[in-house]
Amino acid sequence: MAWFKREKKGIITSTQEKKEAPDGIWNKCPECKKPLHYAEQVENKYVCHYCNYHLRIGSKEYFSVLFDNNEFTELFPALRSGDPLNFNDNKKYTDRLEESNKKTGLIDAIRSGHGKIDGQDLVIACMDFNFIGGSMGSVVGEKIARSIDYCIQHRIPFLMISKSGGARMMEAAFSLMQMAKTSAKLALLSKARIPYISLLTDPTTGGVTASYAMLGDVNIAEPGALIGFAGPRVIKETIKKDLPKGFQTSEFVLEHGFLDFIVDRRQMKEKLATFLKMMNN
Template identity: 85%
Template sequence: MSWFKRESKGIITTTDQKKEAPDGIWNKCPQCKKPLHYSEQVENQYVCHYCGYHLRIGSKEYFSVLFDNNEFTELFADMTSGDPLQFTDSKKYTDRLSETQFKTGLKDAIRAGVGKINGQELVIACMDFNFIGGSMGSVVGEKIARSIDHCIANKIPFLMISKSGGARMMEAAFSLMQMAKTSAKLALLGQAKIPFISLLTDPTTGGVTASYAMLGDINIAEPGALIGFAGPRVIKETIKKDLPKGFQTAEFVQEHGFLDFIVDRREMKEELGAFLKMMRN
């Protein structure tokens, strides 16, 4: 087997000595299927440099993209969900929370921080889809409510980055109550004449879309983001009609008047800075 080991050239490449690339260094673009190196993703703000597809990212990445020098103070970091309904499906809700917290390093499906964008102070609340599908439970609603209170008390604009599958079924009515609570808090923010920018990312669905995600003074989205309330299958079965091509994409939603702008993530910080300056004036 010397031809396989290439001993004549002093090179040994047997399969048991082959080293695999560490996880996370390379992945594949979901749209064009081309390989992407992690360093290239970071440099291009997690947008595929071949086709422009916006990769799904979480609060850690959004904070690094938007906050000046990635400097911010996290707000209400230790809040965690209870189990008021003693919910059990295939496993206990408390067990699922513990497992997800361990796996993701997150306390719940949202983080909030206060920092600066192009020198302008801003509170950002950002959802994490990796935490039980970015579902909206009592902690998500309470963090948004407290973030808004912080904005009102300190006269700071508020940015909400939505990425969610909807209300958290394990908290039932408690999760649905967050729709009304956050909407009421945003009304107070409006009365205080403090700007609220809503950024919808892929995906933004369910009760999140039906509440705070669509209540911004400016509603913006990333290209190609899935935005809707119910899923296409449910809607088709309800209205008994075929759905239009591109239904529930950001582009379709904007065309029908529910979005103000679609902004490329690589231009997001500059655009947000311009919006903040305009609304302050």
């Protein structure tokens, strides 16, 4: 079967000799479907350089984009969720927490850090969607509350980066209580005349939207982010009408007065530094 084989030198005769690209170096833009190299993503602040789609990122990436030299002190890193309701829906809540921890390396769906932006002190609390859909549980609410207390004690502005599917059903009423708790803490922050900037990213929904995400002195969002309380399908089924084009995108929400600005991630640090200078003065 000599005719079936390539025997000339320099021609690969087996797929086993092909070198595969290591995992994580390349991925595909969810919007335009074009290949993206990881190094280019980092350089472009995790924004597709073909279509400007803002890729979903977590606290690790946001801290690297915003904090000067990616230097910060993590606040309250040891807080962990309990299981006050002994929740078990085909899988124990404690098992879900352990699986998410192993998968993401995170303890819960939020991290807080104190660092500097353009030389100005700032505390950032950032949600991580990869941890049980960025759901708001007791630890999320407690970290936000403690971060606000830290800001009041040290007279430091507060930035909240929201990215969530809503309340965590495995904690039921304990999760919903975080809406009132965080809102009350933000009222104390306002009374102390300390700036609060809320950044809404894709997606920001449910109880998070109904509480701390919309309570900023300045409410900003990234382009194309999904922002709303209930999902479009639920709303459509409830009102029995077709929804407007672009419904619940940050652009739609801005047009209807619920946002102050939409800011491209590549200009985010510069804009935040400007806001902080204006507010501090």
